[in-house]
Amino acid sequence: MPRTAAAVFAVLIACLWCSPALCAVGRTRQQLNYRPIIGVLAQENLPWDQFARGSSYIAASYVKYLEAAGARVVPIRINRTEEEYAKIFNSINGLLLPGGDVDLQTSQFSRAAKIFYNLALKANDAGDYFPIWGTCQGFQQLTVLTANKNLLTLTDTKAVALPLTLTSVAPSSRLFRNFPKDLLRSLANENITANFHSWSLSMQNYSRNAKLRRFYKILSTNSDGKKEFISTMEANHYPFYAVQWHPEKSPFEWVDKPGMVHSVSAVRASFYTASFFVSEAMKNYHHYPSPDEEDKALIYNFSPVYRGFDAVFVQNYYFD
Ligand SMILES: *[C@@H]1O[C@H](CO)[C@@H](O)[C@H](O)[C@H]1NC(C)=O
Numbered sequence: 001m002p003r004t005a006a007a008v009f010a011v012l013i014a015c016l017w018c019s020p021a022l023c024a025v026g027r028t029r030q031q032l033n034y035r036p037i038i039g040v041l042a043q044e045n046l047p048w049d050q051f052a053r054g055s056s057y058i059a060a061s062y063v064k065y066l067e068a069a070g071a072r073v074v075p076i077r078i079n080r081t082e083e084e085y086a087k088i089f090n091s092i093n094g095l096l097l098p099g100g101d102v103d104l105q106t107s108q109f110s111r112a113a114k115i116f117y118n119l120a121l122k123a124n125d126a127g128d129y130f131p132i133w134g135t136c137q138g139f140q141q142l143t144v145l146t147a148n149k150n151l152l153t154l155t156d157t158k159a160v161a162l163p164l165t166l167t168s169v170a171p172s173s174r175l176f177r178n179f180p181k182d183l184l185r186s187l188a189n190e191n192i193t194a195n196f197h198s199w200s201l202s203m204q205n206y207s208r209n210a211k212l213r214r215f216y217k218i219l220s221t222n223s224d225g226k227k228e229f230i231s232t233m234e235a236n237h238y239p240f241y242a243v244q245w246h247p248e249k250s251p252f253e254w255v256d257k258p259g260m261v262h263s264v265s266a267v268r269a270s271f272y273t274a275s276f277f278v279s280e281a282m283k284n285y286h287h288y289p290s291p292d293e294e295d296k297a298l299i300y301n302f303s304p305v306y307r308g309f310d311a312v313f314v315q316n317y318y319f320d
């Protein structure tokens, strides 16, 4: 074998089996990881959840959302040591921070999110591509981690479907640039993004905070009639993405409430966001030390609990 071919072969082998640093060097567009595994962070059970078992949960809609776009899911439990989280970080290809209702500075959810966020910053700085997606509370958690303080403000956005006001940079953004043009038009013109949040990052507080301004570019905004808030953003220099709305609800949650939309374009928007994020995770080559450890970590080892047709999450996974 000629020497250059041998070198390419060696890098390829290194990519499949060795360190993330080597992988980043040897990677080309063609060499994607078509078996991505995405971690979804659990959070403290709500005190009034009559179906709760153990101490934490993941809404199953987030799992289905990623699975439908070609990823497998590993639940990341709260209240674990930094060593355990580092081990998981080095085994998964991306992280999703879901919606929910816990404290963004004192909860075990926020503690784990911070550990993973810092690991992801470090990894990406070293050329190891590690994407993070935040939805609703996950969006809010990312703003708190980046700003290192809570800059959120109350808005009247508890159960309403809105059309995105796309910014001028949205069509060229990493997140939106490969969306079908008619879908972007639907997102801009139809009320298809589900909003279920009391807190928002206003344009005002974003603009006044240098850390946030430097870190994120704004892809869309919305308004509750009084305050303009950020509904979609992506980081400038990291593969981090955040939506204040809920793409996972349209295909997978069925509570009959204002703000819930199941139209064809809403379901398509859901799929394209998930597919985008999974394609980002395909650029990462972390893996479990052995097939056996991978097998034990996957969500398939757990069963979701059906919580009823009128529950805000139709199925949840519960963890000790
Ligand atoms: C786990 O939770 C317990 C009880 O809340 C706490 O005392 C302990 O410090 C936590 N451990 C970690 C690693 O966060």
Ligand SMILES: *[C@@H]1O[C@H](CO)[C@@H](O)[C@H](O)[C@H]1NC(C)=O
Pocket (backbone or CB within 6 Å): 150, 151, 152, 153, 154, 201, 202, 204, 205
């Ligand atoms: C800005 O952030 C502060 C918290 O530091 C918050 O109290 C305030 O309501 C926010 N204002 C706007 C307009 O978002």
Ligand SMILES: *[C@@H]1O[C@H](CO)[C@@H](O)[C@H](O)[C@H]1NC(C)=O
Pocket (backbone or CB within 6 Å): 160, 161, 162, 163, 191
């Ligand atoms: C659609 O969104 C607009 C805001 O752009 C809002 O004024 C209107 O009430 C929404 N309609 C419905 C049916 O939710």
